[in-house]
Amino acid sequence: MSAIPEIALEKCTGCGDCVEKCPTKAVELVRDKAIMVRPEDCNYCTDCEAFCPSGAIKCPFEIILTKLEPQS
């Protein structure tokens, strides 16, 4: 399953900013709460996190050291 933003529903105010900004329309308001209704469409662009006024959406990145060569 691809990565999707983490939404703290208790912090979500249902303002809909994330729905408006999501470039792939992966998020919608369901009963006044932001829900990833199409997680497969989410490209983890983090726009929803950037625009969420209540800090309910988090897009953490894992920082991984890989031994892969850049081109491999």
Place this chain on the structure above:
Amino acid sequence: MSSRADFLRSLPYFATLGAEEIKRMEKDLLECSFGKGELLFLEDEPCQGLYAVRSGQIRIFKSSSEGREQVLLIAKPGDTFNDVPVFDGGPNPASASALEPSTVCIVPKETVLSLVADCPSALTIIRLFAARLRHLTLLVEDLSFHHVVSRLAKTLLELAVVEGGPSPVPRLTQDEMAAMVGTIRDVISRALRALEKAGAIRIEGRRILVVDPEKLRGMI
């Protein structure tokens, strides 16, 4: 000018010392004069001791590899400096030069440390504080001389761990990265793209893969 003993007693470091201890400090004290622009010591050199300005003004500064300078302190008569390496045992964290003809007193490191020799726990606490102060001095250097891409490269190198290894993989939002690097989220987003374009990292969904640590190191 007051006597050396009076001068020592006027310094906050030694204000509470008794006559015997002041006498011991005075015995080991070195007094040196420097002309305008003359260097007292360089960053990363071994520490000689605690410096106190008797007259003149001393500039304490960090230098970048490109020759830029960040002044940390202009020490005036009665000010002390270079205390961090006295207590944490490391090299001088910054350089010092005279802004005008100046005279400084140097209390050797061993003499300063002898004041707390009979209280090892106090020395441990002072050492910890000194190490933290050194860390903050390095942070000033980072913020002054390195641009955001370079600071982010350094942070990612410090944080990145191999998956499945003994340390948990760190998870950071772009806001958290911005707070660590001393910038704002939008700038982090652009800096990440710059590092990816350079081939040092690859972003796959929620994973930032450090694919070329050497390249990343070269960007610091």
